[in-house]
Amino acid sequence: MATIVGCICTSHIPAIGGALAKGLESEPYWQPFFDCFPPVRAWLDRVQPDVAVVFYNDHGLNFFLDNMPTFAVGAAEEYLNADEGWGIPPLGLYPGDPKLSWHVMQSLVSEEFDPASCQRMLVDHAFAIPMQLLWPDKGSGPRASVPIAINTVQHPLPSPRRCYKLGQAVGRAIASYPEDLKVVVVGTGGLSHQLEGARAGHINKAFDLLCMSKLVDDPTALIRYSIDDLVETKGSQGVELIMWIAARAAMTGSVTKIHSNYHIPISNTAAGLLVLENRDPPQFM
């Protein structure tokens, strides 16, 4: 049966893509951010996941307002990171696992979720930049990915509570998959930031650190907040915490914090990183 080795929650700020493309990792502005990733890669080297299930949010590459699902599960053979119009170079193709994707879809719908299924899907920086950060060497990444997009563009957005339940359901789906493979769940976005309006540049370090702490051992404390609450405290784009909540909720066993980091600022954003190892209780046949 499939097992969940853990989850990684990380920011996906587009400027990171520019820094990687220009080789700026050692520059004073960037070094404190990039220096926090070697321990994550060492953990990934140890646990060797076969598949990454990635909760992320599309920023206007795959979906437009004409047809905007709240949740969408990728069910494609492969996913292309394509031009988003800003000049960061696309990062290429990612193999999919349609069999696992459809198992997840089947399981979610049977639990009365209503996700869209995407048999063709472009993945934007919110998927591709974390993949690049976690597996920078070509060919070193998982053999396949299943992207799960959560709408953060068109309000009304799904609540933190709903995203938590989605994450739990995805965790159960993975745990019921009848193939021996190891899955790492990734949640991308955040942390606090706001790009538009008079509060552009808003960052809330204290609340970000509280959220990171609660995600480790008391994640349900975060689901009492509404989307309005997150907008108010973390900024309009700080709602991306919902992807972190979904990834954390997918953990089916007890979790141990492996690594974390928080760095301000990267572009207009508070950059966060959290790695949790998942241990399921032993199964007795």
Add this chain to the structure above:
Amino acid sequence: MRNDMETPSPITPAGARDGLPAARRHALSRGRLVEGTPIFDGERARRGYALNRLCFSLNQRENRDALLRDEDAYCRQYGLNNEQREAVGSRNVEALLRAGGNICYLAKLAGCFGMNVQDIGAQLV
């Protein structure tokens, strides 16, 4: 750029303030107003559809080239209204937001005109 080191807000669970069940409260309100924070709800989306559709088209390089070659013609092609056309011409992000633009799509327009998110933020604060 503001960099608030705030203590966590004393947020109570949604619905607790007024005693209404959460579902009813949500039905009554499209979300509370947060000062300095436009929310891209259905009303904004309806107003800004043509503008956002133009911006979405800029994922393709040939469309970015076409916009830069003949801005008037490209905006006409996407059916922008006068307010939206003036906002595009002004390169003013606040005007573009007022005209119904969503920041995810406006970022592509800004990128096409050589602006980045710091430039966008600098205009707004």
